[in-house]
Every structure is written in C-alpha cells, then in structure tokens.
Amino acid sequence: MLNIARLSDDKVDTHYRGLSLSSHFQPIFSIAHGRAVGYEGLIRAHRPDGTAEPPAGLLSIPCNGRECLDLDRTCRTLHVHNFARQATGEAWLFLNLNSQYLVSEQPDIGFTRDLLQTSGIAAHRLVIEIIESEVSDHAQLKHFVSHFRQLGCLIAIDDFGAGHSNFDRIWDLEPDIVKIDRRLIQDAGQSRRVERILTGIVSLLHEAGSLVVVEGVETEHEALVAIAANADMIQGFYFAKPQARIDAEQSFATTFDNLLRGQQWQSVKRNADLQHYVSGIEGLFHRAVTHFVTHQHFEQSSAVLFSDPRMVRCYLLNAEGYQVSRNVYAPHYQQQMNARFAPLLCGDHANWSHKHYHYRALKQPGIIQISRPYLSVADSRMCITVSQTVVVGGTLYVFCCDLNWQEP
Incomplete structure (x- = not known):
C-alpha cells in the first residue's frame, strides 16, 4: 500500500x-x-x-x-x-x-x-x-x-x-x-x-x-x-x-445562467441571420409559385427565381414525396456543377418524403417553409430549401428551390 x-x-x-x-x-x-x-x-x-x-x-x-x-x-x-x-x-x-x-x-x-x-x-x-x-x-x-x-x-x-x-x-x-x-x-x-x-x-x-x-x-x-x-x-x-x-x-450558478442565456441569444441570432439571408427570395418565390399556378409550366416558373445569384435548383414533388420534375438548374450554377457527384445530380423519381422541407410544407399548406442549412445529397454542398404546397389542376404539389449556403 x-x-x-x-x-x-x-x-x-x-x-x-x-x-x-x-x-x-x-x-x-x-x-x-x-x-x-x-x-x-x-x-x-x-x-x-x-x-x-x-x-x-x-x-x-x-x-x-x-x-x-x-x-x-x-x-x-x-x-x-x-x-x-x-x-x-x-x-x-x-x-x-x-x-x-x-x-x-x-x-x-x-x-x-x-x-x-x-x-x-x-x-x-x-x-x-x-x-x-x-x-x-x-x-x-x-x-x-x-x-x-x-x-x-x-x-x-x-x-x-x-x-x-x-x-x-x-x-x-x-x-x-x-x-x-x-x-x-x-x-x-x-x-x-x-x-x-x-x-x-x-x-x-x-x-x-x-x-x-x-x-x-x-x-x-x-x-x-x-x-x-x-x-x-x-x-x-x-x-x-x-x-x-x-x-x-x-x-457557478451565475456563470451557467449567463452561458445559457448567451446560447439562447446565439440561437435567436442564427435564426435571424437565416431569415435575413432568405428575405429577398420570398418575393421571387411567391412570383414563381403564382406563375406555375397560372401557366402550369414548371421550368418557365423556375426561371423567375434565377435572377438571384444564390439560387441553385428548382424541383417539384408530389404529395407522396416523389420528384415529378427534373432538376432545373440556374444557368450561373450549371458552370459550377461537380461531375464527381454525377450519379446524384439527377433527381428524377427520387423520393424526398423524409426531408423536412417536404413534410413541413404538407403540414402547413400554402405557407412558405424555410429549412435550416443542411448538406444536399444532390451535389454535397450546404444549402437551404424554400418550399410550399401548391394545387395545380386539382393535384397537390410541393414547389421547392435550393439556395447555396455559405457559412458566416
């Protein structure tokens, strides 16, 4: 001992x-x-x-x-x-x-x-x-x-x-x-x-x-x-x-109280930063959705959004989450597409029902949904998805567009 x-x-x-x-x-x-x-x-x-x-x-x-x-x-x-x-x-x-x-x-x-x-x-x-x-x-x-x-x-x-x-x-x-x-x-x-x-x-x-x-x-x-x-x-x-x-x-109670308040403030600030980041896109997105309802031409409707340099792609899902359109890419983004992820770039017939931007849109019909930043499987880049349900010809769709997300 x-x-x-x-x-x-x-x-x-x-x-x-x-x-x-x-x-x-x-x-x-x-x-x-x-x-x-x-x-x-x-x-x-x-x-x-x-x-x-x-x-x-x-x-x-x-x-x-x-x-x-x-x-x-x-x-x-x-x-x-x-x-x-x-x-x-x-x-x-x-x-x-x-x-x-x-x-x-x-x-x-x-x-x-x-x-x-x-x-x-x-x-x-x-x-x-x-x-x-x-x-x-x-x-x-x-x-x-x-x-x-x-x-x-x-x-x-x-x-x-x-x-x-x-x-x-x-x-x-x-x-x-x-x-x-x-x-x-x-x-x-x-x-x-x-x-x-x-x-x-x-x-x-x-x-x-x-x-x-x-x-x-x-x-x-x-x-x-x-x-x-x-x-x-x-x-x-x-x-x-x-x-x-x-x-x-x-x-150390005061120390941790201050830290927890600070963490809550950071969370609020990040949400505000996210809202600020997409604030300019909501008007364009509303115009694109309205155009789609009126003209029922998804690619032309998507083009309304491509004036924003952050725009990456648009795609259309049905109520079950299946992608019923091809990915429509912004012309300025097509030049940046990485061929290494070619097997994932085509979204035809993919099912995205497990994604938050799909089920949140279904849960709140007609209201624009904005996702948190996440890694897109389509090209392995961080993005934000804006989505909303829309009814065209008696059929419900979820209109989606992805924005490129740059870390602050």
Whole structure:
C-alpha cells in the first residue's frame, strides 16, 4: 500500500523516485445544474528544490510495464485518499486508469476494492476513466471493465475523438460517460462544420446510452459551442483550474445562467441571420409559385427565381414525396456543377418524403417553409430549401428551390 505522509487533515502526499507527488482536482460541471458534480484527480510532481516536474517527465520514469502500473496505482491511491479527506457531498471522483498496462500486466483485480475500503469512498462515487484506443486486447479490457462495474463503479471513455477512437468500442463497452477530447471542442470553436460534427457525435453517444463530458473548454465561445451541442457536462480552464483543495461551496450558478442565456441569444441570432439571408427570395418565390399556378409550366416558373445569384435548383414533388420534375438548374450554377457527384445530380423519381422541407410544407399548406442549412445529397454542398404546397389542376404539389449556403 502507498506510503503517504499527512500534511494536514485534508491533504496527503507521497514520494516517488525522488519526487514529491500530490493531488490536484479539476471540477466537472453539469450544465443543467450549474454546479460541479465531479472532480478529476490529476497528479502533480515536484523536485526536491520545489520546481515542478512536468507530467510527461514523471510518466517517462518507469522502465517497464510493471513499473508503469505501480506508478499508476500510486497516483490513484493518492487521489482517492486526498478526495476522501475533503467535503465533496455526493460528487464523483474521476480517476484515470492506464488500461494499457492493466491489461498487459494482468494484476490482481482486488486493488481498487481494497482502496475503496481503506479510504471509505463508496464505489458508486468512483468513475474509472479509460482511454480505449490504448488497448489491443479488447477481451481483457472488457474483463477489467466488468470487474469495475461489479464493484459498483462508473466507466468513462476518455479522450474520445482522438487517435483511433471509434464507435465500435462504445457499442461494446457501453460506458456510462464519454469524455470528448479537447481538440474537438477547439476545432468546433473555429469551424461551424466541425461544430455540426460535434453535435452529431454527442447525439450518437446519447443514443448509445452514455452521458457526455466536453473537456478542455478554455473560452466562453467554446463553452457556448458545447452547450449548443447538447453536452451534459463540461470541464476546462474557462471554469476552474485544478486545485489541491476542493471548494464545493463555490457557486457557478451565475456563470451557467449567463452561458445559457448567451446560447439562447446565439440561437435567436442564427435564426435571424437565416431569415435575413432568405428575405429577398420570398418575393421571387411567391412570383414563381403564382406563375406555375397560372401557366402550369414548371421550368418557365423556375426561371423567375434565377435572377438571384444564390439560387441553385428548382424541383417539384408530389404529395407522396416523389420528384415529378427534373432538376432545373440556374444557368450561373450549371458552370459550377461537380461531375464527381454525377450519379446524384439527377433527381428524377427520387423520393424526398423524409426531408423536412417536404413534410413541413404538407403540414402547413400554402405557407412558405424555410429549412435550416443542411448538406444536399444532390451535389454535397450546404444549402437551404424554400418550399410550399401548391394545387395545380386539382393535384397537390410541393414547389421547392435550393439556395447555396455559405457559412458566416
């Protein structure tokens, strides 16, 4: 068992190869609750002269798998004992587990059980963080995950989205929590395209039954992106840096109230931007629909819209969603068409009944519908679809036109 030295009633440390090791804890916040619901234990090392030893330097000291496992256990023991000495209510303790050496060395699996017993920490308050991409022996990894679950611990996949992470492990390991790698939130903070990808990843993880933590949040904008992506929890320097002592009484309610209001304002602004973007097209669209009702010539009616440089294509659907006209392209857009997507450019007899612009038009007959930006299967470009039902010769149609969408 770890040889710990008591520094005070709420703090202990230990020594390893001439270094002094201590625990720091970074809070993990529930966005909905606006408070810390967990703390990640992080190791800090100092040389005898008091200067800090970087974590990479500490982790490079062990010479083999057994020594790496011993250091890993030393860190976990230190974190558990320091956490147990502080007032944290029912908060979780997130512990990084070096699953690579756990699998390669195959130690006695009773270590964590004994650690919980000696510290007095309930198993359900321990979240075991695993970097799933580190381990090639998946069967052995599942064996250890099953052991921790039987103890009553929660399982978290760490750094998801980095390296060789894939959803196969998520389906198989069924983690309680998935922590999104910080690189993804940094990229999402700079790119609307990556932001949409992040939202999709969070949605898939929720469908898999996992809660989602976005870690590495360092700016207000990144926090807003994480909230907009529907993450459950959030962690990063923007809220709090790791500290040796946990201040469970510190309130972050105002911070999260402001962020949630900011996210709502951004959503309103994006809707306003979208409305502004298409404001000039509604008059043209009304003229085109009226022309079609009067003359019953779809291609001529579509030409009314092509004076707008954003216009891409027009097409006509029936009530069942089948495309009953060919795609009519704006002349200025035909020069930009990408031959690589030739198999998808022809929409004849395609069925678009599953698309929002079709069923929304049917739900509100005679009212112009404007979609959110989405990726068009026709040419793999972002677009907005304007649609409306129209009755011609006793038959109901949905008149559609696509506008090219450029990210702000």
